[in-house]
Amino acid sequence: MHAAVIVFPGSNCDRDLAVAFRNAGARVSMVWHKDTALPGGVDVIAVPGGFSFGDYLRCGAIAANSPICRAVVAHAERGGYVLGVCNGFQVLTETGLLPGALLRNANLKYICKTVELRVETADSAFTAGYSAGEVITIPIAHHDGNYFADDDTLARLRGEDRVAFTYCDNPNGSVGDIAGLLSHNRRVLGMMPHPERMAEAAHGGTQGAALFDGLVGRFETA
Amino acid sequence: MKARVHVMLKNGVLDPQGEAVRHALGQLGFDGVEGVRQGKVIEIDLAESDAEAARARVTEMCEKLLANTVIETYSVEIA
Numbered sequence: 001m002h003a004a005v006i007v008f009p010g011s012n013c014d015r016d017l018a019v020a021f022r023n024a025g026a027r028v029s030m031v032w033h034k035d036t037a038l039p040g041g042v043d044v045i046a047v048p049g050g051f052s053f054g055d056y057l058r059c060g061a062i063a064a065n066s067p068i069c070r071a072v073v074a075h076a077e078r079g080g081y082v083l084g085v086c087n088g089f090q091v092l093t094e095t096g097l098l099p100g101a102l103l104r105n106a107n108l109k110y111i112c113k114t115v116e117l118r119v120e121t122a123d124s125a126f127t128a129g130y131s132a133g134e135v136i137t138i139p140i141a142h143h144d145g146n147y148f149a150d151d152d153t154l155a156r157l158r159g160e161d162r163v164a165f166t167y168c169d170n171p172n173g174s175v176g177d178i179a180g181l182l183s184h185n186r187r188v189l190g191m192m193p194h195p196e197r198m199a200e201a202a203h204g205g206t207q208g209a210a211l212f213d214g215l216v217g218r219f220e221t222a
Numbered sequence: 223m224k225a226r227v228h229v230m231l232k233n234g235v236l237d238p239q240g241e242a243v244r245h246a247l248g249q250l251g252f253d254g255v256e257g258v259r260q261g262k263v264i265e266i267d268l269a270e271s272d273a274e275a276a277r278a279r280v281t282e283m284c285e286k287l288l289a290n291t292v293i294e295t296y297s298v299e300i301a
Contacts, residue, residue, distance in 0.1 A: 058290055065287055094290065101293040103231075108238050148235060148293060173236065 047088030060090030106173025129210030
């Protein structure tokens with residue numbers, strides 16, 4: 001399985017994501033934002049956390065309009081897998097691949113701590129390694145993680161079983177406690193928490209590793 | 223020509239920064255501040271000399287980049 005990690009100016013979780021994918025058995029290419037095409041044979045694209053373009057204008061807005069993001073959108077539209085973590089989730093909402101938007105945290109504070117998440121669905125390559133209802137411990141680190149979608153969108157996301165993770169104790173004001181959500185075809189996942197920061201024993205926990213193992217495993221059994 | 227774009231969060235979208243400003247104004251003794259909404263002003267210098275063409279161009283900029291219409295509204299002034 002071949003994963004591509006996109007690197008923007010200001011990305012700071014790109015190498016962590018690459019390590020998590022490699023530990024799960026993937027081959028990883030780092031792809032610079034000015035590139036217009038992905039390396040051949042890419043199965044999964046990962047959009048990392050950080051502060052792309054200094055969060056200027058809106059978090060993720062400039063990155064979403066960078067040359068490589070046209071290739072990311074085309075990959076997703078062909079049915080390819082895309083994982084967006086933290087700033088990557090913000091980028092994916094700005095491209096329109098995922099609905100809604102991420103606003104400033106309701107308490108206006110940058111929040112960096114380890115939180116409990118409830119896995120809401122195991123029905124995706126990203127969450128197949130968990131069971132629905134399982135509670136996992138994953139770190140968050142963000143200032144703009146307050147997920148917003150209008151009532152109709154929220155009802156649709158729930159009706160289609162597209163909420164992947166919720167916060168057990170909502171830290172940031174997100175509607176419906178949403179921490180991560182899936183696209184209509186369940187192949188694009190955006191989440192504010194950082195599974196790559198809880199993926200090996202030295203991190204203090206390994207509950208994020210199942211996400212990468214599940215995703216890589218999907219290609220090995222296919 | 224010059225264009226001025228105002229971007230505001232839509233009604234119904236929580237504005238925690240506006241709320242913090244409202245709270246701070248109250249603490250400074252400014253009574254009767256019932257609501258504060260914080261937005262952005264973006265000024266653009268354009269080579270275009272036709273006002274309607276400039277407005278159309280800036281509107282396209284708003285739709286593509288300057289505003290996120292999921293959460294924000296925008297208005298365009300041309301001068």
